[in-house]
Amino acid sequence: MTLRSQLAKTVGKSSQWFLTNFTKGGSSLPGKLALKIDPHILDTLAKDYEVIVVTGTNGKTLTTALTVNVLKQEFDHVLTNPTGANMAQGIVSTFLSAKGNKNSKKFAVLEIDEASLSKVTEYIKPKLFLFTNIFRDQMDRYGEIYTTYKLIVDGAAKAPEATILANGDLPIFNSVETVNPREYYGFNHQEDSEMMAHYNTDGVLCPNCQHILHYKMITYSNLGKYYCANCDFKRPELDYQLTALGDMTNTSAAFTIDGEDYNIEVGGLYNVYNALSAAAIGEHYGVSADKIRKGLAYDEKVFGRQEVIEVDGKRCTLVLVKNPVGLNQVIDMIDLAPRPFSLVSLLNANYADGIDISWIWDGNHEAFADMAIPKVITGGDRRKDMSLRLTVAGIEDSIMTEAASFQEVIEEIKSAPTDDVFILATYTAVLQLRKELANQGYIKGGM
Template sequence: MKGAGWKGTVARTAGRASRLSGRGGTSIPGKVLLRLDRDAIGTLAAGLDRRAAISATNGKTTTAAMAHAILARGGAQLVHNSAGANMAGGIAATLLYGRGDTGLFEVDEFWLAGVVKGLRPQALLLGNLFRDQLDRYGELESIADRWAQIVKDADPATTLVLNADDPLVADLGRERWPAAEQAAHDSAAGAPGVLTFGVEDTALALAGLQHASDSTHCRRCGAPYRYDVVFLGHQGHYHCEACGATRPAPDVRATAIHLDGVRGARFTLTTPAGSADVALPLPGLYNVYNALGAAALTHALGAPLADIVAGLGAVAPAFGRAETVTMDGRELSILLVKNPAGANEVLRTLALEAGEHDLFAVLNDNIADGRDVSWIWDADFEHLAGHVRRATCAGTRAAEMGLRLKYAGVPADRITVVEDGLAAGLDRAIAGGDGRLFALPTYTAMLQLREELTRRGITGSSFG
């Protein structure tokens, strides 16, 4: 992008120096640029015709990839932080090096306020809020309060794209209209400046709230929500009997959903522009939610329904998000697990697969994972225990992962704990078995796995 001048030159030089030193350079140029010019994101973004931002606890990388696939079909030239650098420095670096007419940025939940202020997106997607890295970000309500302030401060021209099924997120739409108008919009679509999305297929409902359910009390009055339908964690159809708050009717919705194990999903997509069938090459209900978010966001940016359907049908998985590679004659599918709600959906998807499975579970407690790994006891590994043939556990907390699987009901003689590093664990997991191996890594373990597969020549260079 143009407009950085000598400051951009200094930032690019810093990035080259960082790469030459072997430390990488994805975010360094942006960090340097922001120290030189605190308004750099706004200055660089001003040259884009369209700008969109995506934030969520789960799924923002995949949702952004879906939106990219849709917008590219319409001829957009994307400036997109596809490498996953989603804090302010990474976004500034993406703008510094980017060439295009449309900005598409996934943004870390904690950094969203500053990015939105500079970016001034035409569309802002807020996907979900789940318990994740509490030692880093605090309780969900504190993040919801930050997001509420972002919504209040956002440009009135920004369209809010909100998950109707997540009560913490859906409630943010109230910030967009006066109190006197709230009742007219609480239970109906069409609120000004707000586009909502959600699942309407009650056949996929769970029996009740899971252990991983987080947002179960009304932000308006504090009373517990009554759930009529639960789909994923605390996402579903809900209402508050105390104050009357209720799930808004979604503008973009999915019906007739069919989940085909790890292979993909099919559903009928309805938007304000019409309805069409979608064949999604990514698995799980969680990816149906990601697809709905991407469809709503791109609809807000003017994408036609045909491009939305075609883009969703052609999207490729981001690394670690249901990507499959071949190693030593075996398929290795990599499914990121980083918090209870996300892990439960991965486990739910694997449970749909026939037969017994080989698992490679890698649990790290590095800063980017969150030091507190007690979340694994809230994830329902019990659902998969009867489907496990072999489980190899690695990572900085390999022993605790092994213990969790044992208590979930996996026989002890089917669990192997490898404490000699990820590479040794991968060798142990891949050897002696047959069929597909499912890797379940936490965030930094996923990055390490990518580096190891690249070192062995199995995947391309890491993150661009």
Template sequence: MAFSAKASLATAIGRSSYWFLHTFLKGGSSLPGQIANRIDPQVLRTLGQNYDVIVVTGTNGKTLTTSLIVKVLKKKYKEVLTNPTGSNMLQGITTAFLAQPKRGHGRGIAVLEVDEANVAPVAAQLKPKAFVLTNIFRDQMDRYGEFYTTYQKILDGVTRDPEAMVIANGDAPIFSSRKLPNPVTYYGFELTANGDHKAPPNTDGVLCPVCQHILHYHAQTYANLGNYFCPHCGFKRPALTHQITEVTQMTPQSSDFMIDDQPCHIDIGGMYNIYNALAAFAVGRAFGVTPTEISQAFAYDEKVFGRQEVIQLGKKKLTLILVKNPVGLNQVLSMIETAKQPFGFAMLLNANYADGIDTSWIWDGNFEELVASQKAASYLVGGERYKDIGLRLTVAGVPEKALVSKPALDDVISTLKRSQQDQLYVLATYTAMLQLRKKLSDGGYIKAGF
């Protein structure tokens, strides 16, 4: 398919704006795509015509899963196009293609993180070869509603092309609840599975998605993920093609585990990140990368911005972690509670569109467990909604005299630098994370951009 006059104009102006923004203004991850789409709303169809596209979507883990898949596929492909900034809506994905030089002959491969509500419009233009589904939890309910609504938004894109393969988290009940026309491969945890218990009552997706009775589990990992079954209608976890067979060690900084009996290591902590690695492993195998090559790709230590990104703040080691919903927040809290030494804890809360304007999700966070663990030696709150998170921590049991409030990020940084703890964990919502990184970049602590 040749470029139309409109697509050629949109591409030329989009690439010029990308060059200008990155040459003189330190970046721009969505504006070039926004400009190009205004000129030609179908420009992405033309830009992506010579690519096999893998879409990564779901509530949590999209950015790291995408990054890991890119590392894995580079064992087979010389170049892999991706959107590393996390700008995952239509305009950001268009920018990712504009940033690439024009392809010559032959097909390329693209691994794209895609916002759940943007799967359908992206799929309509790019005709993906594969969809990777990580999980679905309550998130930004002002945008998505309940998670069944979110799943339907994803399915609207997936089912457009029945030939596209689906690589889905088999431990998430919702992903096997509906028969798809697509070929489906499932991944999950195959650990000790001889129990019969229920998830806590306030867990997302506690009901069977087929008959609405309470789900039971032989084994759970976290939230509603695990080896589930319904004693009422017989709905159960599907057979897994790729599985975690053993978790050998987890710390706040690293994880060691076995996938299909292949030893793997990633320099990032948390059970939820083992799921991300498992998804990347499943994609790699589907595209012909060997287990040994995948393990080697995982061993390459490169943090994704804002996802357990370690920043040297003077003599302090600051670990910056994105949080945006209760499930992800609780996984992060569980992870940092495994630290062997006391640490400084901070949380920055914003409520902009990209964060989700409803901050009530913080009340589902297990801050009480953090306080009870006595691992946090100091507490700091900041961001535009610092009063909200300050109140939440006070209710969780943080003494008023131990809680420091710093609305301004400059004050947050200076306070962290004076901390008595060498290890600092800073949890932040999306726009707060970007704002903090900008301040740290201006101060010379990190490089500009992503």
């Protein structure tokens, strides 16, 4: 370690200790300070770690959490960035917080934003990349899905010996050759039958001949057992596969992966994909089925991912939404819930949410009109846009209330006619709501 690296590490760790003990913390500042002193500090901090990177549009946070839980069943030292600080300075702060036996095998499971991957892989060389999915998301920031995929492929190429473990059910992950070796996970739980994706679906053109792809099985959106009827493009062979899907509720799911039965304590088909990817990483590193089972069964809800918060007797389930595919999967999950329940929809359009809110018109809000929901509350900076969208979807004005502030949102929740409330919110709206819930004593901390 150079003198500059040692100084950067010392300053970073000292500032981290101060922030932890005398303030509410701060996930990125120690990393900013360390990088200022030594722009290559990540090289030093990460050199003894087996680094696994989780990236993609949806599912990064829960997949990262499940992967950490699975690996912890086998390995003593597993580091991660649980605060969501996935820019370079946040990654540095994560490594600065590391403790553990220097002689044991050390893992770092890092959630990294798609646009940040190339910046991070300038300094650290992961051994494994997990690609969850690529869906249309924040058009003002990422552009089309092909642009986003190029970002993560180029980022992975800076660590060419690292394996890409990708969702084999997504055509874009098989659309270009990569310098990295690839493995695939996916679903093989149904008999083949001929079908096409819904007409309002992105990413269904064959990358070779531009014909519309056909499917022998679809899970949701453009995920499934795809093939081109005009050329030889088709889904690759799966290295890790889900072969049976059992009981699924809005709070749990049962399934079989590579002959082993598993459960997760979170609902929705999209979360089964997250569990499948975490199990695939476990198998990749030789973790036994029993230990994978224990890791997936971990029942601590992740920030904003079906997080349950009690508000004066109301059981509020908070779910982050940010794009049409993710929203539709959340709606399908909610439809599995016992009736009755009230609905809260919070829409912001800040940079972290995506300034372009046109995506709300591609989400299947019409499904809510068939759920006999007795009360709907809209909030956030763009609450009027959300109210209009729900009105067009068929929600009656008589059951819908616009809340001008997050304090008012909470007051409306307290007066809801149901004990169960589902809260759908964009990223900054989640932060603002949780901050107000913390101010009122319903949760600890606003993050």
